[in-house]
Amino acid sequence: MIVRISTEAQYEIDEADIAGLTELDNEAVAACGGDDEARFGETFGRLLEFVRSKGRRISDDELLASDVILPPPDVSMDEARADFSGDGLIPG
């Protein structure tokens, strides 16, 4: 599976690691629902670290579409909530 960390790079993740990734992703979403910026930063950081450490970095001269795309590493919790939550991008 190809995973992109926005504004950073693409990584190829083994099928075996997808469950772990999904779990961390869900934790980040849960943290996003609260108002604890530090906790969000921490869980989201772990998610990124997981991708970076388990994944194989796709080189710059490969043209591949990603299966999933993660927000940029410097995303704030408010941004994550506003931009990436269900009703954030679709007004009304």
Place this chain on the structure above:
Amino acid sequence: MPGLSGRMSTVIKAKISKLLDRAEDPGETLEYSYQKQIELLQNVKKGIADVVTSKKRLQLQEEKLQQQVVKLDTQARQALSAGNEELARTALERKNVAQTELQSLDTQVAQLEQQQEQMTASEQKLRAKIEQFRSKKEVIKAQYSAAEAQVRISEAATGVGEEMADVGLAMQRALDKTEDMKARADAVQELESAGTFEDLTALGSGDDDIDRQLKQLSSSTEVDAELDKMKAELGAGTPAGQLGSGGQAQGTGGTKGEQAPAEGQAS
């Protein structure tokens, strides 16, 4: 996959399809997409130039402030040894403001430096992807039948489209941050032109507005401490001598003794 990544993927994919929707036949998709890539590359270059300009501007401000700090310190010492404590205090207050500004400028310059590096990296990456796309494009045009070309084109275009959307996002974020700093730099500029960091010899009688700002901005305890320190230094070091009459020490240049080492106060 649900969650943050799932939502983000949806957002980006919507952007990509918007990007590619415009063209109808495969050949056109290729050319259109390529043209968009080149445009984006130009934009990234412009963005980098923008960041560099902002950085240079801040660095220039830093230099000026540094000079002001030295000058105000010298003036405070001169005023104090001439027995004019009030003027010395004002000089130190201004020095304090200038130093606070300097610190925040330092941080901002470092941040811009980081933006610049990030965008330069993005530019290189995008350039490599575009090059890859260009050679694929030629191969596709030369070798494949229309139906097969369609599939390959859409693969390549999606891959490069995603990269473009990503570089666009990176650039947007970098420029947003730069905008914030520009606003901040403008504010400092305004303080500067209001005379907040100005030479005290140019100080008129009733600079109420500036004085009020200074009282808000500078911490008076810090200024007090520095003033005391300066007094102790002056007391311990040089005998204050005959300067006691004090009144016009800062004013119309004429009667300064030979001992004044400060350079730029001639006129």
